Amino acid sequence: MKKxxxxxxxxxxxxxxxxxxxxxAAYPGTPSSEILRDIAENYPEIYAEWSTNEKVAVEVxxxxxxxxxxxxxxxxxxxxxxxxxxxxxxxxxxxxxxxMIVVADDPNVHSSQNEQDSRNWARFGKIPMLEPADAQECKxxxxxxxxxxxxxxxxxxxxxxxxxxxxxxxxxxxxxxxxNIVPGLDPKDAPKYVMVPINVRVRRKAVEEKMKKLExxxxxxxxxxxxxNDTSVGVISSGVSYLYTKEVFPEWSYLKLGMVWPLPxxxxxxxxxxxxxxxxxxxxxxxxETEIKAMGIKIWHGKDVIPNMYELSPEIVEKALKGxxxxxxxxxxxxxxxxxxPPNLCAGCSHxxxxxxxxxxxxxxxxxxxxxxxxxxxxxxxxxxxxxxxxGVGQAHGAMKAIGKDALGKVVAVIGDSTFLHGGVxxxxxxxxxxxxxxxxxxDNRITGMTGHQEHPGTGFTARQEPTNAVDYAELGKALGVxxxxxxxxxxxxxxxxxxxxEMNKDEPSLIxxxxxxxxxxxxxxxxxxxxxxxxxVDTDKCRGCRMCLEINCPAISWQEGEGTTKDGHxxxxxxxxxxxxxxxxxxxxxxxxxxxxxPGTK
Amino acid sequence: xxxxxxxVNIFLSGVGGQGTILASNILAEVFIKAGYDVxxxxxxxxxxxxxxxxTHFRFGKKxxxxxxxxxxxxxxxSFELLEALRYINWVKPEGKIIINKQKxxxxxxxxxxxxxxxxxxxxxxxxxKDNVWVVDGQGIAxxxxxxxxxxxxxxxxxxxxxxxxxxEQFVEAIKSLLAPKLHDLNVKAFYEGxxxx
Numbered sequence: 001m002k003k004x005x006x007x008x009x010x011x012x013x014x015x016x017x018x019x020x021x022x023x024x025a026a027y028p029g030t031p032s033s034e035i036l037r038d039i040a041e042n043y044p045e046i047y048a049e050w051s052t053n054e055k056v057a058v059e060v061x062x063x064x065x066x067x068x069x070x071x072x073x074x075x076x077x078x079x080x081x082x083x084x085x086x087x088x089x090x091x092x093x094x095x096x097x098x099x100m101i102v103v104a105d106d107p108n109v110h111s112s113q114n115e116q117d118s119r120n121w122a123r124f125g126k127i128p129m130l131e132p133a134d135a136q137e138c139k140x141x142x143x144x145x146x147x148x149x150x151x152x153x154x155x156x157x158x159x160x161x162x163x164x165x166x167x168x169x170x171x172x173x174x175x176x177x178x179x180n181i182v183p184g185l186d187p188k189d190a191p192k193y194v195m196v197p198i199n200v201r202v203r204r205k206a207v208e209e210k211m212k213k214l215e216x217x218x219x220x221x222x223x224x225x226x227x228x229n230d231t232s233v234g235v236i237s238s239g240v241s242y243l244y245t246k247e248v249f250p251e252w253s254y255l256k257l258g259m260v261w262p263l264p265x266x267x268x269x270x271x272x273x274x275x276x277x278x279x280x281x282x283x284x285x286x287x288x289e290t291e292i293k294a295m296g297i298k299i300w301h302g303k304d305v306i307p308n309m310y311e312l313s314p315e316i317v318e319k320a321l322k323g324x325x326x327x328x329x330x331x332x333x334x335x336x337x338x339x340x341x342p343p344n345l346c347a348g349c350s351h352x353x354x355x356x357x358x359x360x361x362x363x364x365x366x367x368x369x370x371x372x373x374x375x376x377x378x379x380x381x382x383x384x385x386x387x388x389x390x391x392g393v394g395q396a397h398g399a400m401k402a403i404g405k406d407a408l409g410k411v412v413a414v415i416g417d418s419t420f421l422h423g424g425v426x427x428x429x430x431x432x433x434x435x436x437x438x439x440x441x442x443x444d445n446r447i448t449g450m451t452g453h454q455e456h457p458g459t460g461f462t463a464r465q466e467p468t469n470a471v472d473y474a475e476l477g478k479a480l481g482v483x484x485x486x487x488x489x490x491x492x493x494x495x496x497x498x499x500x501x502x503e504m505n506k507d508e509p510s511l512i513x514x515x516x517x518x519x520x521x522x523x524x525x526x527x528x529x530x531x532x533x534x535x536x537x538v539d540t541d542k543c544r545g546c547r548m549c550l551e552i553n554c555p556a557i558s559w560q561e562g563e564g565t566t567k568d569g570h571x572x573x574x575x576x577x578x579x580x581x582x583x584x585x586x587x588x589x590x591x592x593x594x595x596x597x598x599x600p601g602t603k
Numbered sequence: 604x605x606x607x608x609x610x611v612n613i614f615l616s617g618v619g620g621q622g623t624i625l626a627s628n629i630l631a632e633v634f635i636k637a638g639y640d641v642x643x644x645x646x647x648x649x650x651x652x653x654x655x656x657x658t659h660f661r662f663g664k665k666x667x668x669x670x671x672x673x674x675x676x677x678x679x680x681s682f683e684l685l686e687a688l689r690y691i692n693w694v695k696p697e698g699k700i701i702i703n704k705q706k707x708x709x710x711x712x713x714x715x716x717x718x719x720x721x722x723x724x725x726x727x728x729x730x731x732k733d734n735v736w737v738v739d740g741q742g743i744a745x746x747x748x749x750x751x752x753x754x755x756x757x758x759x760x761x762x763x764x765x766x767x768x769x770x771e772q773f774v775e776a777i778k779s780l781l782a783p784k785l786h787d788l789n790v791k792a793f794y795e796g797x798x799x800x
Contacts, residue, residue, distance in 0.1 A: 005631045005641060134642070134669070167644040167669040170635055240669065247668035314672035329674025332691045332730050339685065339717045341618065341709040343654035379714070550714050555653050558708055559715035574715070 002173040008164045011135040011171050012102060013038035015142025016046065016072055019098070020179040023047045023064035025057035027422065028451035029076030030111040031165040032104035036074055037454065040463040045176065050454050050463045053389070053422040054079035058086045058101060062155070065099035066193060068183035070146050074102035077118045078388065082423070084121065087155065091125045092203040093193050094153035094210075097181050098146030105161040107283045107311035111450075113369060113386060115309060117284035118159050122261035126207050128214050129157040129261040130223070131239040135169040141223065141258065150181070152210050152217070159260065161283070163240045163311065215262040223258025226271055233300070234275025236268065236288055241312055245281045248318040252279075263291055272297045279321065283312050345374050347556040348528065348584035350445055350517035354414070354490040355382040356552050356588070357497045363412045363504065366392035366399070368424070370416035371449040371519075379551050383414065390415070390423020396438040397431045409505040413440045418448035418456040421471060425480070431509045432481035439503045439510040441488075442473050445519040453522065477511040484508055487515040491530075493591045520584065528584045533600040535583035536590060538576050540564075542597035545572030549589040549598065556582035557589060566595075610663030612671040616690050617682030618707045619653050622754030625780065626680070627658040629758050632776035634662040637768055644669035655686055680761050682740070682754060683707050684723040691727065699764065700727050703740040703757050736760065736800055743795050752792035759796020770797060 026036035040048040051057035057073040064071035106112040122129035132141040145156040238257040255271040277300035289302040305320040319326040355375035359382040367383040375383035396413035415424045448454040455461045460470035503510035518525035561574040617623040639662040676694045681687030687702045727735045740753030
């Protein structure tokens with residue numbers, strides 16, 4: 001028996017491989033991204049792709065499932081919003097080969113734009129949902145998801161969250177077992193898959209029958225586990241919330257739900273009879289609580305004490321349930337008095353000079369999701385909205401329609417390369433079609449940056465690093481009907497400002513694209529090769545301590561206090577200092593300095 | 604550990620890019636091979652962009668929660684002074700603290716808006732007396748020719764707290780996690796770190 005320590009996401013990938021999965025697709029999103037990467041790197045038996053977006057991913061894998069193979073897609077919680085359209089109807093059509101969709105929630109929004117509870121999709125879409133608590137369960141639940149999918153002719157949702165997806169624990173490894181379904185397509189199946197009203201009404205009934213059977217199945221599902229200990233309190237919980245509660249109240253009785261939809265009503269009623277008082281511990285929404293209360297079962301504690309926002313933890317659960325009896329640990333230092341350490345754009349990042357330029361231009365910047373969202377942080381503060389992938393392009397258009405010609409020269413949308421392909425192309429088409437005049441800047445740094453460097457249709461490589469077509473953004477813009485298409489070198493601040501200003505002022509749609517500005521961490525693009533000098537230093541003979549170079553928020557530049565004078569006699573309160581280990585020589589600070597005080601360094 | 608039934612809570616903290624994740628991976632390999640149940644939780648996402656990085660690492664006979672309960676940390680292993688101080692309230696009164704003496708200034712300090720906290724070591728000693736160890740991870744790693752190995756120096760220092768584990772088990776874990784060309788440097792870093800306490 002081989003045991004290995006694995007991350008939850010790696011265990012899902014392993015489970016998919018052991019279950020005989022043949023096709024996997026995903027769009028990256030924290031905390032789900034490692035699943036597809038792991039499959040691409042370790043399991044050649046599975047076809048693996050980074051899809052253009054989550055909707056495409058679900059369509060790809062559902063096609064594979066209809067063709068009779070086991071298939072899966074993975075995404076973060078907000079990704080399922082994008083993929084909801086196919087998913088809601090796949091619940092009606094069912095599948096042939098097993099189909100699993102992993103949805104990774106992010107309670108406490110460690111790296112997301114909202115905190116939605118994906119369990120609601122299961123109820124809304126009439127789709128069974130499993131929720132593992134640790135890596136072993138990630139693997140086991142993945143395997144059983146495919147069995148449930150085939151047995152009940154339905155897609156299955158596997159819900160994880162940050163503390164499951166990104167936690168490591170031991171996993172027992174097993175062999176791969178190929179599915180015994182014979183792949184193939186049969187035109188006679190059309191009534192099952194063509195969702196026109198006459199067929200939908202038939203399938204609509206099948207959905208209800210499926211859910212009824214699944215509820216029966218849930219009552220005997222082997223991962224819905226009753227642990228009867230001290231019967232004074234019985235906890236109903238799932239996933240990592242169960243682990244937190246078990247940690248602080250090991251003596252209580254538990255009903256741990258491995259399947260969180262549909263609920264095992266018979267089992268819940270039975271549990272309620274065995275214990276005196278019921279406590280429901282769940283992160284985010286009162287999902288179980290609403291359902292269990294509707295069953296007429298009395299609850300001792302639920303969301304009256306357990307928070308309905310942010311993530312839970314052992315101490316939050318303990319404090320909520322012990323109330324005044326909870327003993328707070330001693331406060332030695334107030335953490336709020338310490339300097340924070342927010343994430344920052346890397347030294348040399350091409351987004352830094354762009355946001356500096358946009359700030360100087362005084363533009364209202366409709367933003368998007370990616371590293372460049374960090375452009376909103378002080379002192380740059382040059383990004384003013386972030387909603388979802390692609391939103392900024394349409395929003396800039398709407399804002400300009402609302403304000404009219406007065407908005408010319410004042411509004412711009414910025415969007416990353418991966419994000420533009422994910423959700424920015426259709427709104428740009430809309431801008432052109434509806435005679436808009438907004439400007440869209442594609443911050444093309446040649447990779448999906450924030451989530452850890454996943455390929456996309458613009459990079460020229462597949463998930464398995466095979467060379468492939470790379471989308472040409474200018475040609476794409478042209479095909480959409482954009483007449484004014486320009487390239488910018490963001491490292492040339494003056495020229496960048498001129499071009500953006502010109503385009504923002506034009507009474508027609510404009511598309512601006514980064515040229516030769518790859519992500520600093522993308523080694524294959526040799527990002528620092530374009531810079532003339534390896535690093536720069538502050539010439540203390542000239543530095544007047546004006547702090548202008550600090551305005552770009554470069555992690556390599558810091559302030560050093562100390563009164564003094566420049567060589568030509570100007571008094572100063574300090575100078576700035578460039579850390580040569582961090583500086584990559586991008587020359588952005590050189591352009592910002594008005595006193596030529598930043599000069600090439602010598603080794 | 605004398606009481607092997609009890610779960611041991613190790614909290615690692617540092618700054619993105621310091622190699623805290625490798626350090627916690629080494630610990631995971633070692634304790635799982637030693638027959639313990641292990642759970643390890645970290646927040647990724649923006650780690651490479653200079654933000655703070657923390658890992659909750661727990662081992663014992665049976666570990667439930669992947670997160671350590673606030674106030675229940677047995678060992679605080681920190682790779683940066685400010686990032687140690689940030690979690691001082693998490694440590695049990697009898698907990699042990701191992702800190703790398705490196706300072707990495709956060710943006711607000713770089714901008715001259717706030718001061719980097721002074722006397723971090725003194726603050727820890729005030730509360731934890733002799734249970735505080737400060738290691739010059741960078742200095743030791745630099746003397747070995749590569750400052751990047753500071754994280755493994757810290758692991759070496761930390762290994763002293765687990766006398767029941769043969770240091771060779773740490774070496775084996777280090778080798779299993781790093782490319783062969785990095786083995787020599789990191790094995791040396793481990794042993795130099797082990798001597799540093």
